[in-house]
Amino acid sequence: MRLDHVNVRCTHLEETVRFLEGLVGLKRGWRPAFAFPGVWLYDDSGRAVVHLLQANGDLGAAGAVDHIAFYFDDLAPQVARQASLGYPADLQEVPGTSIRQCFVAGPDGLVVEIQGPAVPTVKPGAHQVPTER
Numbered sequence: 001m002r003l004d005h006v007n008v009r010c011t012h013l014e015e016t017v018r019f020l021e022g023l024v025g026l027k028r029g030w031r032p033a034f035a036f037p038g039v040w041l042y043d044d045s046g047r048a049v050v051h052l053l054q055a056n057g058d059l060g061a062a063g064a065v066d067h068i069a070f071y072f073d074d075l076a077p078q079v080a081r082q083a084s085l086g087y088p089a090d091l092q093e094v095p096g097t098s099i100r101q102c103f104v105a106g107p108d109g110l111v112v113e114i115q116g117p118a119v120p121t122v123k124p125g126a127h128q129v130p131t132e133r
Contacts, residue, residue, distance in 0.1 A: 004071040004115060005048060008064050009055040013039060016052055026050060032095045067103065067111035075100055075116030082114065093118055 010016040017039050020026045026041035029048060037054035053066055072078050082089055082104050090103045100118040105111050 001070055001072050004069040004113075005051050006068055007051040007053060007066040007113075009053045009059055009066045010064065011055050011057065011059065013037065013052060013054045017041065020050060032097060034095065067113050069101075069113035069115055072114060072116040075102070075114065078102070078114045078116070 008016070017028060020041055021028070026043060026049070029040055029042040031038060031040040031048075031051075039052045040048040041050040041052065043049045079089070079091065079102055082102065087104045087106070092101055092103075093099070094101060094115075098118050099115055101113050101115045103111055103113050
């Protein structure tokens with residue numbers, strides 16, 4: 001598991017991009033074709049570590065942080081854990097990628113995204129049995 005990204009709502013999208021580019025050196029990069037406006041900002045390693053989401057109007061009591069995302073190489077056990085704890089979740093695919101996301105609402109409005117490969121990964125040294133010939 002690793003921290004993957006922080007998703008931030010902002011009412012001034014381009015100003016926020018310029019702020020983060022100038023202050024910490026993040027760079028605008030590729031973003032999936034979501035149905036809502038936003039920008040992904042990448043660090044020097046090429047990871048999209050800040051996802052900006054265009055908010056309409058006041059951010060309200062929830063503030064600017066929309067969610068915190070954690071990446072797991074094997075998502076299935078994490079989804080099972082979430083289900084066993086009784087937290088409702090919204091499971092979906094990221095358009096144009098092989099990533100599956102699971103959004104879980106916690107206390108005080110904290111939303112956590114757990115994500116990982118949509119298809120189970122084969123561990124090094126493991127043998128994969130073909131399903132078709």
